[in-house]
Amino acid sequence: MRKPLVAGNWKMHGSKSMVTSLLKSLLAGSSPQDAVDLVVFPPFPYLYRAQKLLRDSSITWGAQTLNPAAQGAHTGEVSASMLLDLGCRYVLVGHSERRRLYGESDSDVAARFETAVQAGLEPLLCVGETLEQRERGETNSVITAQIDAVLARCGIDSLASATIAYEPVWAIGTGKTATPDQAQEVHALIRDKLLARDDMIGSQIRILYGGSVSSSNAADLFAREDIDGGLVGGASLKAEDFLAIRDAAA
């Protein structure tokens, strides 16, 4: 049995007061008995606040990216050891906005994934096709290439501590969600691919859906066999909505 996971990707949103009130509301609505793992991904400057407020709770936190280097002359970048110092358990790698706006290739993503695993962070690997790729019938080959880049560099065992998020690029921030059937089809493709490499890892890995998840569509998506929760952007900025999505995964 895979325990569902619901993660909030805050992207570049927030302020000290907003972060404090959002985290306090999430704390008030959570308990260690919850049947769903709840994770937040605040922007770097607010990770310290997350650590302070969440450290004794069942809510965990992570960062939105990391640099593959251990330290050095990388102005503006943040390393795995810094994230561990701030109590992060997870780190997003390969979010489509990183790939598209900041030029991260499949091999850059694999390098970040490797660094995260070696440091003891749990990577949440994002994969997904654009609308043009879907319309050209390339969805499966795009997803396969994104996952193969990680497998080739890091090996199947590196996925033992990982989570995957399938996020069709055309569904992110657009209000257009993949239908449960469309999402399940890709999730099953990913799981089958991993099962063929390693039975245990393929059956245990959590595969989240992301892209305009809301409190009204979450239950239908999460009801599908291979959808183990969600990576939520916009709707994770309101405690009430985010907790309703969490409840839909229970």
Ligand code: PGA
């Ligand atoms: P969205 O973002 O829920 O706002 O579509 C999801 C994501 O980018 O992870």
